[in-house]
Amino acid sequence: MADMTEIAEGVALVLAPNPSLMTGPGTNTYVVGAEPEGCIVIDPGPDDIHHIETVARIAGERGGVRAILITHGHPDHMMGAARLRSCTGAPVAAWSREGVSVADQELVDGARVSTGAGAVRAVYTPGHRFDHLCFWLEPSGALFAGDLLAGAGTVVVAPPEGDMQAYLASLQRLLAEPPSLILPAHGPAIADPVGKLQEYLDHRLMREQQVLTGLARGLATVAELVAAIYADVDARLHPVAAGSVLAHLQKLEREGRVIAMPDGRWRLMA
Numbered sequence: 061m062a063d064m065t066e067i068a069e070g071v072a073l074v075l076a077p078n079p080s081l082m083t084g085p086g087t088n089t090y091v092v093g094a095e096p097e098g099c100i101v102i103d104p105g106p107d108d109i110h111h112i113e114t115v116a117r118i119a120g121e122r123g124g125v126r127a128i129l130i131t132h133g134h135p136d137h138m139m140g141a142a143r144l145r146s147c148t149g150a151p152v153a154a155w156s157r158e159g160v161s162v163a164d165q166e167l168v169d170g171a172r173v174s175t176g177a178g179a180v181r182a183v184y185t186p187g188h189r190f191d192h193l194c195f196w197l198e199p200s201g202a203l204f205a206g207d208l209l210a211g212a213g214t215v216v217v218a219p220p221e222g223d224m225q226a227y228l229a230s231l232q233r234l235l236a237e238p239p240s241l242i243l244p245a246h247g248p249a250i251a252d253p254v255g256k257l258q259e260y261l262d263h264r265l266m267r268e269q270q271v272l273t274g275l276a277r278g279l280a281t282v283a284e285l286v287a288a289i290y291a292d293v294d295a296r297l298h299p300v301a302a303g304s305v306l307a308h309l310q311k312l313e314r315e316g317r318v319i320a321m322p323d324g325r326w327r328l329m330a
């Protein structure tokens with residue numbers, strides 16, 4: 061079937077038709093499970109009728125949908141949730157109703173949901189967004205990573221929804237108990253989870269060092285720091301980079317390493 065790929069044992073991938081600069085090839089919707097217990101759907105994706113009907117049909121062939129799980133409340137992950145719920149009758153579950161207003165159930169860290177492919181466990185991993193969950197497929201140790209990591213494109217960490225300190229802590233948490241395989245919401249599967257988690261941490265810490273070096277050189281605004289640090293990056297991504305620089309500055313401020321001035325400028329703590 062052209063619209064579905066069996067990406068791991070008991071896991072079907074259905075690619076949503078929403079490619080863009082930020083989503084890469086589009087959102088990966090995962091259908092996890094098999095008869096007789098049935099499936100869960102992770103991130104139904106955008107509200108595209110054909111995509112949602114395809115997901116419902118594939119899940120129907122595997123014993124039906126037990127629950128619709130949302131990694132976080134960004135539109136490219138959850139806008140199709142209400143339509144999939146009305147097609148299947150399955151409840152929508154997410155970290156919070158504050159993050160995902162259509163959620164019927166809130167999942168705490170460690171909550172388990174059973175499927176025909178074994179239990180899936182929620183792992184609270186804020187940073188990209190305050191309500192971000194990853195889902196651990198317990199039998200194989202594969203991790204549905206949402207937007208914590210990406211197989212394609214870039215992960216945005218920008219205030220007020222994003223928090224760099226929380227993001228780095230979430231990466232560290234997974235590095236301490238690494239999955240066997242990472243199935244991101246955008247792009248291909250990541251077969252070397254430890255290497256990729258470490259690469260993400262190293263990259264963010266390099267950017268943090270560049271922010272500190274820029275401040276030491278007398279750069280004082282987010283725009284000045286972006287122009288210096290992201291000179292070699294596609295200018296279309298500079299607004300995203302500005303969010304990331306602000307996220308680094310807020311983390312450093314909390315750590316007592318930089319000070320925010322009333323005029324919007326920043327400087328190193330003396």
Ligand SMILES: [Zn+2]
Nearest residue numbers: 132134188207
């Ligand atoms: Zn997102």
